[in-house]
Amino acid sequence: MARRVRTPLAVKRQMTRDKTLEAARDQFSRNRYGAVTWDTLSAATGLSTGAIAKQFKTKADIWRAAMGCEPPSDGVLRHGEALDDALRDLVAAYDGETPDQIAEALVKARQLLDQVD
Numbered sequence: 001m002a003r004r005v006r007t008p009l010a011v012k013r014q015m016t017r018d019k020t021l022e023a024a025r026d027q028f029s030r031n032r033y034g035a036v037t038w039d040t041l042s043a044a045t046g047l048s049t050g051a052i053a054k055q056f057k058t059k060a061d062i063w064r065a066a067m068g069c070e071p072p073s074d075g076v077l078r079h080g081e082a083l084d085d086a087l088r089d090l091v092a093a094y095d096g097e098t099p100d101q102i103a104e105a106l107v108k109a110r111q112l113l114d115q116v117d
Contacts, residue, residue: 017055017065019045024066032080033063033072079112086112 023044027036036059038049045052056062063071072080086109093105 013055016047016051019047020052020055020062021066024062028063028067033059034080082112 020041023041024036027040027044031040038052038059041047041052041062042049052062056065060071063069086105089105090102090109093102
């Protein structure tokens, strides 16, 4: 009878970390920061939220490890949809619209940026 080989704990932890970071990169690239939760990461990895929490204390820690930078600021999070709309308006205005429409989109974007600061 073959002897069962146990995976060392350090290897299991690294596998959990790697799996979490891979899922986090995917989730953060598809969804807004606020939409990614411990539960969505758990579902994406097949790991328990507890297993993920043993590797990372906060969602911001997961973001930093997965994305290599600081997570979005609170102002950006609060105004994310409006920022997205303003950016889309700017792109649409630039793509063949009149100078007045471009100016209008720029004013809207500037007002929104003032709110974020």
